[in-house]
Amino acid sequence: MTSKNEKAYNLLKNSIKKNSISHFYIFHGPNNVGKKKLAYSFSKLLLCENQDTEKPCFECDSCSKIDEKKHFDIVFIDSNSKVEGIDENKSDQIRLPHVQEINRLSNLGPFMGNYKIFILDSAEKLNNEASNAFLKLLEEPPKSSVFLFLVNDLSSIYPTILSRAQKINVLETSKEDIKSYIYEKYDLEESIIHKVINFSLGKIEIAEKLSSDPSLIEDYYESYDRFFDFCNSDISTRMEFSQKFSTRYRTDRNAIHKELNLWIDFCNITFNAIYSKDKSVIFEKNLSDIFQTSQINIIVLELIRTLSNLKSNANPRLVFDVMSLKLPLKREEIING
Secondary structure, eight states: OOGGGHHHHHHHHHHHHTTOOOSEEEEESSTTSSHHHHHHHHHHHHHOTTOOSSOOOSOSHHHHHHHTTOOTTEEEEOTTOOOTTOSOOTTOOBOHHHHHHHHHHHHHOOSSSSOEEEEEETGGGBOHHHHHHHHHHHHSOOTTEEEEEEESOGGGSOHHHHTTSEEEEOOOOOHHHHHHHHHHHOOOOHHHHHHHHHHHTTOHHHHHHHHHOGGGHHHHHHHHHHHHHHHTSOHHHHHHHHHHHHHHHHHOHHHHHHHHHHHHHHHHHHHHHHHHTOOSOSOSSOGGGTSOHHHHHHHHHHHHHHHHHHHTTOOHHHHHHHHHHHSOOOHHHHHHO
């Protein structure tokens, strides 16, 4: 647990010590900052067979099964979870059958420990019908059940659901803490560590992912090349990109969401380099060479708007066409125009 989120972990640990565990927690903060990591750490405290409220033993059968993501008393749910009543979830929502499955399993009670823990990732994806069903479940929750919502944006959750939860803010991690964490857990070259720190942008889950498999860094560079080429192109070439995006979106929308989020991260990496005056080069082709800072800000806003429109089920081709037209042109084209 990094130092910034030690406070959240200690708060949860103290609730076990005082026997004041809530039925319902919402862990909120930006994507990949460690909400899922905190949820599983808390689950270990609750389910460890050693029954030490200070820390889990990391050795018992329960701790081992949690590490392997195979514990019978932890149920992980997201919009892609397959449950009865949903063959293929094209809407990318957490729907009524998901909550009905949670209700069914919670009434069965725990198999191995004292608690049945339900982790809902991206809980803001609960649709209206599912939200109402979950509210009903919270009216008389089974005594042994603990519900953990992982949420990027609290405003996207029903106020009536928010009011029933204990809210835990999960913060981004400093570069120094991420560096110390990587040194402690991984044996990596300095050049790789530098890239991991820059690409993670304070998000510990990204830092762990890249440190565990540094070959993934190459995927980031490939995505950046696509982003730079898109931004550096004229309108007609952007429209060709738009067609490719919309075609792929029909078959793999999650990949497109991931790509656009990476593009936003690349803009933030560029901002960090500009404001910190960091002389080390992470990208050979630099956005700040073809765009002013104000233009990069506009790119971020347009990418955020594009993601929002896609999640609202707008026509993907139209969304990508609008994005292609609204993103700023590079400096030379503005001057020549």
